[in-house]
Amino acid sequence: MRVLVVPFPWKTHLYNLVPLAWSLRTAGHEVRVAGWPDLLDAVAGAGLTGLGVGPGETPTVRRQRDRRQTSDRAAAARRAPRQGLEPLFDLRPDRARLSWEQACGVFDDLVLPQARRSNDPMMEDLVAVARAWRPDLVLWGAKAFAGAVAAAAVGAAHARVLYSVDVYTRLREDFLHAKARQPPHRRADAMRDWLAGWAARYGVEFCEDLVNGQFTIAPFPEAFRPDARPTTLPVQFVPYNGPAVVPGWLAGPPRVPRVLMTFGDVADDGPVRLPLPLERVREILGSVAGLEMELVLALPPDARRALGEVPGNTRLVESVPLSEVLPTCSAVVHHGGTWSFGCALRHGVPQLLIGRAFDAPLKSGCLDRAGAGMAMTPAQADGPAVRAALVRLLGDAALRANARRLGEEVLAMPAPNDLAHTLREVVAAHRGGAALAPR
Structure with missing residues (x-):
């Protein structure tokens, strides 16, 4: 054929x-x-x-x-x-x-x-x-x-x-x-x-x-x-992200719960449009600095340089292969993009969508209906709101179980x-x- x-x-x-x-x-x-x-x-x-x-x-x-x-x-x-x-x-x-x-x-x-x-x-x-x-x-x-x-x-x-x-x-x-x-x-x-x-x-x-x-x-x-x-x-959903190298820090399991925060990548050779201004990202990092977790924050080079110093529980990276990092994560914060969303579903990871995409409300509604994640608009995503959402994503046993169930459903397809x-x-x-x- x-x-x-x-x-x-x-x-x-x-x-x-x-x-x-x-x-x-x-x-x-x-x-x-x-x-x-x-x-x-x-x-x-x-x-x-x-x-x-x-x-x-x-x-x-x-x-x-x-x-x-x-x-x-x-x-x-x-x-x-x-x-x-x-x-x-x-x-x-x-x-x-x-x-x-x-x-x-x-x-x-x-x-x-x-x-x-x-x-x-x-x-x-x-x-x-x-x-x-x-x-x-x-x-x-x-x-x-x-x-x-x-x-x-x-x-x-x-x-x-x-x-x-x-x-x-x-x-x-x-x-x-x-x-x-x-x-x-x-x-x-x-x-x-x-x-x-x-x-x-x-x-x-x-x-x-x-x-x-x-x-x-x-x-x-x-x-x-x-x-x-x-x-x-x-x-x-089987992810393909193009050529990728697994970083050394992913070689072993995390010492504390790992959370990925990503707002897109540069797969299309253009600038990443962050859904949040860098000032808001700084506020969020400050609000979650006291949480016992490793926050992996993926940002393009210009945004990383402009962000400056980050709290001790934050690892700042340019990019990371989602199919490799998400199996090690306890939660993910993302903009509602296809790869972040699909990989999180596949690996049973609870999600927080801070969405700007046209279909973000439908994704958010499906996640809410399945009890496997949360969503907020960029305007709602200030430091206290994101901290409260992460505390729930990391600690709500029912939400985490529902996310794992969705992962099992994906693998059964x-x-x-x-x-x-x-x-x-x-x-x-x-x-x-x-x-x-x-x-």
Whole structure:
């Protein structure tokens, strides 16, 4: 079977796809990764075969271009609080839905502009690659919609691979629910118009599969899949962080409870945007200085230099492989990023989310529902609040037991190797008996 992997054009999104890509390769399938040229070094570094599609830009150049192209309206939408979007993050089965105006605003001001900037430049190249190679299956990272269009253009099965809790399916369903209740002249659907325009170039009619995939591969346990769908295939979250060296201080067990505090890394070769000002970080370190613990604080070099001297129970590092440090930790404080969140789940570590990401409220709600963590906004995260949260994370036996239970649930999910075998059967069913490329 031939499998074309299409990541959203950021290294962290590529890393999310590496374990499954390697599982397919070791199962005997042909695998190629098609991505923006600036991803190809990372693809090769992971031992995979890469194909360049789209512009040859570096992440820094792309960020500068994106800032120039971002409208004032979209920039304001990113900065605006999530007022009115509470239904999107509500876990109750009878939750209210977003209104038409709310759903349109999120799609038109946030989702679609980013999708166009990231997908339009690689669409034609990607379809040409698919037509030349004829994959049986296209695995596209969430938001890499060009993968769905390319798959449809060549009749390949295709799946969306999530990197987080599936907030985008909820958003689309709320949009369609509200759209059906509008008079015909008000049923504008910019997402559909964009994808339908591309699909028509290649003789394909629009269908919702272009938005959410023929099926979805989801990396988190059931509690973190609030809208279960029969077309969802669960898979274990297996971290891949790129090349890493285990530091010497991790060689033995910690003498006191270890806590990791991390606010992201530099996997995408750009500056880390800390959710808290350094003055607040200093305040937090002062507040927790008296706790019997080893606080491992990961910060980029410029922030470490600016932070200055730290308390005796704090170890200041630039970066650390999460899959190595988290098994030694009793708690973790992070910004809600995919790798911190997923690794903590896998290793059964209680979490404190100080979130800024769009999906942070949904992650926080799932953690709270499972009784395995806590959350606060950056504005709430002062010294006393973080100290109180850490005291609870380290001392609440029920919370710690729930975190361990979630870790057991993750490990009980199908591993990528198991899913690799399942995918051949799923692809054969979706292709209606069409012959697959030899293994």
